[in-house]
Amino acid sequence: MFEVKTYSGNKQEDYQLLLKQLKALLDGEADETALLANASALLNQFLDQVNWVGFYVWKNDELVLGPFQGLPACTRIAYGKGVCGTAVKERKTQRVADVHQFHGHIACDAASQSEIVIPIVVNGDIYGVLDIDSPITDRFDEVDQKYLEEYVTIIEECLV
Secondary structure, eight states: OOOOOOSSSOHHHHHHHHHHHHHHHHTTOOOHHHHHHHHHHHHHHHOSSOSEEEEEEEETTEEEEEEEEESOOOSEEETTOHHHHHHHHHTSOEEESOGGGSTTOOOSSTTOOEEEEEEEEETTEEEEEEEEEESSTTOOOHHHHHHHHHHHHHHHHHHO
16 A cells, blocks of 8 residues: 655654755756646655646646656646646636546546546636645545645745
């Protein structure tokens, strides 16, 4: 199964350290691919019980696969389709405890059971999404959502 990573023992303190690490990692980097690649690698290393961490970038009215960590994934996702497309359409985080209960879920990896998708907005426009999948149901809670949204905010500031 998956190894449970332990850091300080306090989830919020661990996330605060992660945010500091992200800021240091992205400081001074202007290349978008490099930014997203390192951001996905850092999250994949930090989070336990996840099987996919990555980005989809909004291009020509659809989400296109960007840098990620995990098994091969869906290459393109239409506006409003699946959890990622819904996050773009609604411009809000989608936290799904059981993807099999999400109407229209796109199963890129049959092992995925829960998912969180945070939209990335730069200068008022959709840039893309951060997508994280887990092989267990109900993996993501309010604390995860709060700090992952802060994680995306740091990325948005670098993409301006």
